[in-house]
């Protein structure tokens with residue numbers, strides 16, 4: 068039986084003093100692909116931020132990749148984050164460095180030292196997203212889809228158990244969205260768990276998967292047809 072990668076029990080999620088989601092009970096198994104949907108402001112990003120410990124879990128219990136969220140010391144947050152790959156709508160590449168330097172920056176920040184090993188890892192993740200021939204380019208020299216593929220490669224650097232993607236296709240046209248989605252599907256097929264927030268129902272219909280919805284302060288699973 069597969070193991071649990073995410074579990075929230077009786078969790079309440081706050082932004083400052085505002086209760087955003089309450090009584091959240093969610094389980095995600097290792098290797099699952101799960102969508103998170105819901106209208107603007109319904110709490111998708113807040114839910115994801117809780118999982119990567121950008122928002123502390125104040126009520127209820129939660130586990131992500133073996134870490135307990137409700138009693139996670141500040142000093143453990145980098146170790147949790149190393150088990151996660153986070154991808155954002157706006158890519159968040161460093162504009163003043165080329166692609167190779169963007170990825171190397173993350174490796175160095177997470178303790179890598181050996182240059183040859185870093186070279187090999189950067190090549191490996193860029194090959195996975197078909198961007199290995201463009202490692203000398205700067206972010207502004209790439210299309211949105213290419214930048215997002217690099218951001219996905221960056222998320223893969225430390226071989227994460229879970230990828231958290233917050234509207235990764237939100238800034239892309241439909242065709243490019245499908246291309247980026249195919250990259251995420253390949254990564255999923257190689258055994259990784261992926262949680263992806265999206266507003267793009269066409270994408271969900273094209274690539275069906277378990278779907279959670281944030282609505283009126285709750286998170287619940289919806290069946291594909293009623294999406």
Ligand SMILES: Nc1ncnc2c1ncn2[C@@H]1O[C@H](COP(=O)(O)OP(=O)(O)OP(=O)(O)O)[C@@H](O)[C@H]1O
Pocket residue numbers: 082083085087105106107108109110111112113114281
């Ligand atoms: N840093 C913050 N401080 C206070 N309130 C916040 C903060 N960030 C978000 N919120 C509030 O939390 C609620 C949920 O926002 P959240 O960003 O989680 O929604 P979302 O579903 O991800 O929306 P979107 O689809 O627009 O990204 C909103 O009411 C928002 O105003």
